[in-house]
Amino acid sequence: MNRRHTLLLLGAAALFAVAQPAASYAQTSGPASGEPIRVGEVNSYTGLPAFTIPYRQGWQLAVEEVNAAGGLLGGRKLEVVSRDDAGKPDDAVRVAQELISNEKVALLAGTYFSHVGLAVADFAARNKVPFVAAEPLTDAITWTKGNRYTFRLRPSTYMQAAMLVEEAAKLxxxxxxxxxxxxxxxQSAVSWFKQLLREKRPDVEFVAEQWPVQGKLEAGPTVQALAAAKPDAIFNVTFGADLAKFVREGEGRGLFRNRPVVSLLTGEPEYLEPMKDEAPEGWIVTGYPWEQIDTPEHKAFRDAYQARFKEPPRQGSVVGYATFKAIAAAVAKAGSTDPEKVVDALxxxxVTSPFGPVTFRALDHQATMGAYVGKTTVKDGHGTMKDWRYADGANYLPSDEAVAKLRAE
Structure with missing residues (x-):
C-alpha cells in the first residue's frame, strides 16, 4: 500500500463523518413504544480513522440488528449520539458532559487511546453513569483506577502481553x-512484557529501550539505536503510521534479519494490510485473521458486515459490534435504563461475540474477550497471519487475589 495516501483518504472520510458537532445514528424502521434509549459514544475518529471508521460501522450494524429485532424494553429503539474526542482527554470529558447534560444519554461507550479512556472512566465514576470502554487497553482502567461504573471489552495490555510471552519464552x-x-x-505493555518474560525466563536481559512520541516516530534514529544494542530479539508496541515507518526502516537497515520480533497488535488488519507486500514476515503477533476464522459466530458476523458495508471487517469492526451488543444485553437484563441497574446487569x-462467549467479570469488570496469536506473513501481495490460535482472555488474567490487591491500591 501507499500508506500515506490511504491514511489521508481515511482521515478525510473521518473528518467528513464527524463534521457536525454531534452525529446521531438510529434505525428508525418499525414502531416504537417509548422514547429511544440513547447511548453517548465518544471516540478518536479524526485521530485514528483506520481503526475508528470500521469500529463505527461495527456498532452501526449492532444497533441495526437490535432495532430490527424489536428494540429494547418493549420496543424502544437503541440510538447512538456520537462525538469526536480528537484524541484528547480534556475534549473527551467535555463532550461526555455534554452528552449527559444536553443529549440525556443513558450511558457512555467507546474511546480508543488509553489516557482518553482513563479520563472518561474517572468522569463516569464521578457522575455515576455506566461506561463501556471499547478499545483502551490500559490495565489501570479496570485495576488500579477501576471503579463501579466502568467496564472494558478488549483484552488489556497485561492479557495480550501474557499471550505473547508464552511464545517469546520459547525463543x-x-x-x-x-x-x-x-x-x-x-509503558504498561513494556512493563508487563518484561515482568512476565522474566518470570518464565530468568536468564533474559533487556539491553535497550526506545520511547518515541506516539505518531511521531523518527524511524532512522530508532532503528539505529536498537541495532547498536545488538539484541537477540525485539518487542514492538508501535502501531499505525509509526509501525509502517518502523517496519520499512528496519527492513532497509537489516534490523530484523535473523532477529525475532514479538509485536503487540501488529496482526490486526488495520495495521498489517496497509503495508501490502512490505508487511513483515514471521513476526509473532496478536491480531485478527478475519478471512480464516470459520466459527459459526464469526461467520455470521462477517457475512452480515460484508453484506452491509461491502468490505471485510477489521478488528475495530468486531470491537464496535461487540460493545453495543453487550450494551443492549445489559439494558435488556436490567429491564431499565436506571444507571445502577445497568451497572448491576453489566x-x-x-454475551456472545464474533470471537465466541464473553463475560464481564464481576470482580474487576474486565471482559474475557481474547485475541488471535500467530505469525505475520505475506500472501497474494498483502499482509496476513498464519499459524494462529485463539487465546481465550479468561486464561490470561491474574488471580482474583492479585486483582483485588490491584484494585485496593
Missing part, C-alpha cells in the same frame, strides 16, 4: 530490546 533469545510509544499504553454479564 532462544536472551538479549531483548523494546520499542513502544511513550504514553500509558506503551457485572457478570455473559
Amino acid at each position: 532462544p533469545a536472551k538479549r531483548w530490546a523494546t520499542v513502544a510509544p511513550n504514553y500509558e499504553y506503551g 457485572s457478570g454479564l455473559q
